[in-house]
Amino acid sequence: MELTDELRFHLEKLLEEKVGQGMSLEEARYAALQELGGVEQIKEECRDMRRVSVIENLIQDLRYGLRMLAKNPGFTAVVVLSLALGIGANTAIFSLIDAVMLKMLPVSHPEQLVQLDWLSAEWPDAVLDDLEGSTFREGTANAVTSGSFSYAAYRALRDGNHVFSDTFAVAANDILLNVGVGGRAESANGRAVSGNYLTGLGVSPALGRTILPSDDAETAAPVAVLSYDFWNRRFGRDRSVLGKTIMLDAMPFTVVGVTPPEFFGLEPGSPPDISVALSLYWKLYRLPALSNDSRTWWILIDGRLKPGATEAQARAELSVLFNQYVTAAGSTKSNAVFPVLVTHPASQGLDTLRRKFSKPLWILTALVGLVLLIGCANVAGLLLARSTARQKEMAVRLSLGAGRRRLIRQLLTECILLAIAGGAAGLLIALWADRLLLALISSGRDPISLTVHLDLRVLAFTAGLSLLTGLLFGLAPAVRATHVNLTSALKDSATSLGRAGHGMRPGKVLVTAQIAISLLLLVGAGLFVRTLRKLETTDIGFNRENLLLFDIQPGLNGYEGARLGNLYKELQQRITAIPGVRSASLSQHTLIGAGSSSSSMSIAGYTAPGKRVDVRRNLVGPHFFETLGIPLVLGRAIDERDDESTAKIAVVNQKAVHDFFHGDNPIGWQIDFGRAHHPREMEIVGVVGDAKDNELRTDAPPTVYIPYPQDLREATFMSYEVRGGGDPDALVAAIRREAQAVDKDLPLLHIVTETEQIEKTVFLERLFARLTSLFAGLGLGLACVGLYGIMAYAVARRTKEIGVRVALGAQQRDILGMVMRETLLLIAIGTAIGLVGSVAATRLVSSFLFGLEPTDPVTIAAATLIMAAVVGLAGYLPARRAANVDPMVALRYE
Numbered sequence: 001m002e003l004t005d006e007l008r009f010h011l012e013k014l015l016e017e018k019v020g021q022g023m024s025l026e027e028a029r030y031a032a033l034q035e036l037g038g039v040e041q042i043k044e045e046c047r048d049m050r051r052v053s054v055i056e057n058l059i060q061d062l063r064y065g066l067r068m069l070a071k072n073p074g075f076t077a078v079v080v081l082s083l084a085l086g087i088g089a090n091t092a093i094f095s096l097i098d099a100v101m102l103k104m105l106p107v108s109h110p111e112q113l114v115q116l117d118w119l120s121a122e123w124p125d126a127v128l129d130d131l132e133g134s135t136f137r138e139g140t141a142n143a144v145t146s147g148s149f150s151y152a153a154y155r156a157l158r159d160g161n162h163v164f165s166d167t168f169a170v171a172a173n174d175i176l177l178n179v180g181v182g183g184r185a186e187s188a189n190g191r192a193v194s195g196n197y198l199t200g201l202g203v204s205p206a207l208g209r210t211i212l213p214s215d216d217a218e219t220a221a222p223v224a225v226l227s228y229d230f231w232n233r234r235f236g237r238d239r240s241v242l243g244k245t246i247m248l249d250a251m252p253f254t255v256v257g258v259t260p261p262e263f264f265g266l267e268p269g270s271p272p273d274i275s276v277a278l279s280l281y282w283k284l285y286r287l288p289a290l291s292n293d294s295r296t297w298w299i300l301i302d303g304r305l306k307p308g309a310t311e312a313q314a315r316a317e318l319s320v321l322f323n324q325y326v327t328a329a330g331s332t333k334s335n336a337v338f339p340v341l342v343t344h345p346a347s348q349g350l351d352t353l354r355r356k357f358s359k360p361l362w363i364l365t366a367l368v369g370l371v372l373l374i375g376c377a378n379v380a381g382l383l384l385a386r387s388t389a390r391q392k393e394m395a396v397r398l399s400l401g402a403g404r405r406r407l408i409r410q411l412l413t414e415c416i417l418l419a420i421a422g423g424a425a426g427l428l429i430a431l432w433a434d435r436l437l438l439a440l441i442s443s444g445r446d447p448i449s450l451t452v453h454l455d456l457r458v459l460a461f462t463a464g465l466s467l468l469t470g471l472l473f474g475l476a477p478a479v480r481a482t483h484v485n486l487t488s489a490l491k492d493s494a495t496s497l498g499r500a501g502h503g504m505r506p507g508k509v510l511v512t513a514q515i516a517i518s519l520l521l522l523v524g525a526g527l528f529v530r531t532l533r534k535l536e537t538t539d540i541g542f543n544r545e546n547l548l549l550f551d552i553q554p555g556l557n558g559y560e561g562a563r564l565g566n567l568y569k570e571l572q573q574r575i576t577a578i579p580g581v582r583s584a585s586l587s588q589h590t591l592i593g594a595g596s597s598s599s600s601m602s603i604a605g606y607t608a609p610g611k612r613v614d615v616r617r618n619l620v621g622p623h624f625f626e627t628l629g630i631p632l633v634l635g636r637a638i639d640e641r642d643d644e645s646t647a648k649i650a651v652v653n654q655k656a657v658h659d660f661f662h663g664d665n666p667i668g669w670q671i672d673f674g675r676a677h678h679p680r681e682m683e684i685v686g687v688v689g690d691a692k693d694n695e696l697r698t699d700a701p702p703t704v705y706i707p708y709p710q711d712l713r714e715a716t717f718m719s720y721e722v723r724g725g726g727d728p729d730a731l732v733a734a735i736r737r738e739a740q741a742v743d744k745d746l747p748l749l750h751i752v753t754e755t756e757q758i759e760k761t762v763f764l765e766r767l768f769a770r771l772t773s774l775f776a777g778l779g780l781g782l783a784c785v786g787l788y789g790i791m792a793y794a795v796a797r798r799t800k801e802i803g804v805r806v807a808l809g810a811q812q813r814d815i816l817g818m819v820m821r822e823t824l825l826l827i828a829i830g831t832a833i834g835l836v837g838s839v840a841a842t843r844l845v846s847s848f849l850f851g852l853e854p855t856d857p858v859t860i861a862a863a864t865l866i867m868a869a870v871v872g873l874a875g876y877l878p879a880r881r882a883a884n885v886d887p888m889v890a891l892r893y894e
Contacts, residue, residue, distance in 0.1 A: 083422025108202025555716025
């Protein structure tokens with residue numbers, strides 16, 4: 001039966017009084033009830049309570065639970081905050097995992113989609129010969145992209161199968177477009193798709209129409225479909241955009257539609273700004289039409305299963321068609337191993353983003369799980385301490401006939417209420433954390449566009465997690481609270497001498513576990529922070545300060561040959577003349593984080609005939625090494641005299657000299673990037689220092705630098721490096737003006753400082769360093785709360801004992817030492833367990849470290865000292881309070 005606070009107070013006093021008079025428990029209960037209104041009346045009320053419905057009992061439990069929590073606002077606030085931090089962090093990570101790895105594509109019936117792929121250890125010789133002869137502009141398409149097909153293969157598979165209701169295709173590589181609208185130039189990300197791509201996916205346009213099969217014909221007028229985001233960003237959602245003409249790489253396109261806001265294509269995280277027909281892909285690159293060329297494998301194929309068809313049936317039928325195509329296009333030699341067609345479910349789109357972030361996300365999931373575990377242990381410890389304090393209340397209710405199961409249900413109801421409140425607060429934390437996570441993930445060199453919503457799946461996860469944690473931290477304290485010695489609980493005071501440590505052991509075990517897990521988090525955070533620091537301070541071989549970078553793509557606007565070379569030269573001269581610019585140059589690839597090119601070459605006199613070595617290759621302009629701060633070691637650098645009319649020359653780095661010339665002087669030696677039927681010889685005229693090329697984690701590779709005027713055929717896009725005397729961002733406006741004076745339709749792309757570009761390459765390390773530090777801080781804070789709570793409770797229970805000790809002559813330092821010894825013992829045990837766990841667990845993240853071992857002693861020592869200092873302080877506060885106890889007050893304490 002439900003007891004009011006006033007009735008409970010009177011019952012406690014009466015039961016204590018009767019038991020103290022020597023009555024048995026049954027006699028004391030009978031006498032107390034008799035005095036409060038009669039035994040029969042109470043029994044009748046109890047019988048009525050047993051007939052109350054389950055719903056009414058639940059409502060009664062909820063009312064009582066809310067009243068008890070409201071009576072202890074400090075306790076409630078600490079518990080809710082502890083749970084909110086753990087549940088909020090887990091919800092935020094889950095919502096990100098949901099967006100990256102679990103969500104279906106936002107299209108019609110995504111479960112029917114199938115992606116085609118192939119696997120092969122060896123290609124037929126004739127096919128390999130054809131593919132080797134294919135040449136493409138660097139950075140746009142490869143001769144063979146894994147999982148890609150030729151257009152002819154697409155047509156054969158599309159027209160010959162009977163299992164797909166739609167077979168559609170998309171170019172394997174996106175298109176970087178120069179967009180001109182109303183005299184204003186900018187860049188956009190484009191995607192070439194087949195005429196039935198959007199209709200095959202079941203995507204209805206937000207405005208206008210989609211690309212149709214008739215738009216994919218070679219003779220069709222060029223049309224474009226804008227993404228909702230680009231339409232909003234560039235045109236302010238102006239519906240009159242339909243029918244307007246925009247210039248894409250100096251080609252006119254008519255806007256015919258806008259995709260819906262939730263559509264991002266087949267690849268989460270990288271939505272296209274503009275979609276065009278597949279037949280226009282090579283026209284935009286100003287290359288010959290290759291739609292019918294079986295040598296060029298450049299498109300991805302997907303299909304939608306017909307009703308009743310299975311993926312196995314599709315794979316069986318399409319494999320026959322694919323083998324027939326490869327046989328006809330390649331060789332029929334008996335020892336040739338043909339590519340084998342395979343299929344993959346495509347309900348979640350392409351898995352590029354999942355491959356990139358799957359391991360980091362699972363590691364973060366484990367970390368936030370540990371934070372939640374610390375929070376649950378913290379709350380369980382607080383509840384255990386509170387259950388001990390509520391022993392008399394439980395004894396009274398049990399004495400009045402309440403069953404243990406009924407009391408456990410009531411206590412679990414209170415725990416569930418706490419968990420629900422923690423989950424609600426955790427959702428608010430998750431909203432903020434999701435924005436932070438998306439900002440961090442999108443700060444890399446490859447921008448990622450994701451939309452994370454707290455949808456029904458995320459809300460269900462949070463609700464389930466809240467209920468699970470409520471049961472996890474509440475069951476043991478609830479069971480323990482109801483197992484009391486009724487006579488002792490009613491007779492003895494809560495602070496009786498000699499019973500001060502009773503019931504504290506489970507709480508101390510939980511605190512020890514919190515300390516151990518917190519130390520594990522601190523060691524992990526320390527390793528990631530030190531990894532980031534080592535990457536940021538590693539020697540990159542050039543001066544990163546005051547260096548501004550930007551790209552241009554004049555080849556997309558029709559520049560070629562001498563006209564292209566004159567554009568580069570004029571823009572370099574104009575930029576160099578800007579006040580505040582110390583030097584300026586250009587290169588095909590900027591250093592660190594902007595891609596690279598690899599080629600094979602032969603070295604006359606150093607490699608056997610036909611033997612080739614792999615090197616990095618970069619086209620650069622005059623004063624490149626001076627602008628970057630790369631030291632000249634031997635010979636001369638590349639300058640203005642090296643143009644298309646002079647002898648072909650090259651400069652190599654010291655790594656190339658070490659690997660290929662065995663340290664000998666390479667000046668004057670000939671290298672050849674061509675083939676026997678098409679030599680491309682050049683003479684080495686200089687040696688420069690090693691500079692890291694694309695990654696901070698790897699050493700500088702063997703590199704050959706070539707003057708761009710001597711290879712304008714490949715120099716259709718270039719990056720400028722501008723060295724300023726101060727803040728390089730201050731030069732951007734002047735550089736834009738000079739670029740506009742050269743060509744108003746040529747946008748400047750990816751304007752960034754070298755420092756910012758390097759920071760983008762370590763965004764994953766920075767993400768881990770920040771998040772693990774945050775999680776370690778949360779874990780440490782929760783562990784401190786747990787230790788402080790258990791020690792403060794222990795001191796409160798031992799108040800009378802402490803008063804006796806002081807009265808008998810104990811000094812403050814004696815009391816302080818007594819409590820601190822207990823605190824330090826808990827810290828020592830937790831630290832020892834945490835160190836063992838850290839040694840084992842940190843090996844799982846060794847691939848993310850740089851310049852460190854998972855058992856790095858500096859990191860472990862620092863984490864241990866931080867843990868001991870912070871947690872020791874949390875234990876010192878109640879110890880100091882114990883040392884300052886007034887013995888007269890303590891002896892009267894009840």
